[in-house]
Amino acid sequence: MSRELTRPLPRTWWLKKTSYLRFMIRELTSLAVFAYALLLIVALWSAGGDPSFSTFYDFLNSPVSVSLHVVVLGLALYHTGTWIALTPKVMVLWRDDEQVDPDVIAGVTAILFLLVTGGVLWLTLA
Amino acid sequence: MADAGMKRGPDRGAPLLWLLFAGGGTVAAMLLPVMVLVTGVAVPAEWMSESNLVSLIRNPLTRLVLVGLVFFFLFHWAHRFRYALVDLGFGPLGRQAWLFYGTAVAGTILAGLAAVRM
Numbered sequence: 001m002s003r004e005l006t007r008p009l010p011r012t013w014w015l016k017k018t019s020y021l022r023f024m025i026r027e028l029t030s031l032a033v034f035a036y037a038l039l040l041i042v043a044l045w046s047a048g049g050d051p052s053f054s055t056f057y058d059f060l061n062s063p064v065s066v067s068l069h070v071v072v073l074g075l076a077l078y079h080t081g082t083w084i085a086l087t088p089k090v091m092v093l094w095r096d097d098e099q100v101d102p103d104v105i106a107g108v109t110a111i112l113f114l115l116v117t118g119g120v121l122w123l124t125l126a
Numbered sequence: 127m128a129d130a131g132m133k134r135g136p137d138r139g140a141p142l143l144w145l146l147f148a149g150g151g152t153v154a155a156m157l158l159p160v161m162v163l164v165t166g167v168a169v170p171a172e173w174m175s176e177s178n179l180v181s182l183i184r185n186p187l188t189r190l191v192l193v194g195l196v197f198f199f200l201f202h203w204a205h206r207f208r209y210a211l212v213d214l215g216f217g218p219l220g221r222q223a224w225l226f227y228g229t230a231v232a233g234t235i236l237a238g239l240a241a242v243r244m
Contacts, residue, residue, distance in 0.1 A: 011215040027210035033154045034203035036162065037196050041233060043165075044192060044240035047183035057176045060169045069166025076158040083155035090148075117160040124164050124182060125173055 025075075026082045032075035035068070084109045143205050143227070150202025153195065189241040196237040200230035 014024040046056035059065050087109045088102030168174045182188055204226035211220035219225075 009215070014213070024210070024213070027206055027213065030203040030206035030210065033150070033158065033199045034207065036158060037199035037203065037233060039165065040192050040196050040199075041237045041240065043183055044189065044196075044237055044244070047180050048240055048244040053180045054176065057169070057179065060165055066166060066170050069162055073159060073162045073166060076154070076162055079151070080155040080159055083151055113156055116156045117163075120157065120160040121163070121168075125168055 025078060029075040029079035029082075032072040033079070035072055036076075080113060084113065143201075146198070146201035147205035150198035150200075151206075153198045154202055157195065158199075184244060189244065193234065193237045193241050197230070197234040200233045201227070204230040 014020040043056060045051070046053045084106055088105040091105060093100040093105060164174070169179060183192070208220045208223065208226045211217070
């Protein structure tokens, strides 16, 4: 039998340092991703008429929905920012014998994000 | 991990789950903010009418993309949130892997059914 020799950690350990707090917020941005997936499922069912699409459309126009969207937008942008910052660490590129500057990789990802954002706005609103 | 004691052989599912987490994270990083802008700002601001929104969602290509996004978003959430629960001291719940990936599979099926029945 082996014993677990881990030191118990108080549940609030992530409140002790801002870097820990930023880590925890980053991990919890996944809740915003989850919430939006649920919205998409409801949107798909509503577009099929079950429940009616006007109910869904009215919900999107409600103060509750707008407030939730503001929270989700904040977390989504935090996720995008931290994800872009991580890309050079996940994707280490070499050109001949020289490593491609991490800032270039993050920069290209950021530009891609802006292009995708603009493209979706153009496709949906134009 | 603490529950590794009973494992026989390597965990062959892990790389796939990390791949789905990373794929979902990339898709969410690129698309989630703008999608939130569309449903959270453009619709309430009346830049997009009810009929425009419904015909956009009913477009077969959009339906396919939305089901794919639900799949990626849910698997990203399942993996990251599970580990966050362990970090927050809810280890026993976080180790119920089936609960999280099962939710992701169920949500994807629900989205797929809606898209097919439309």
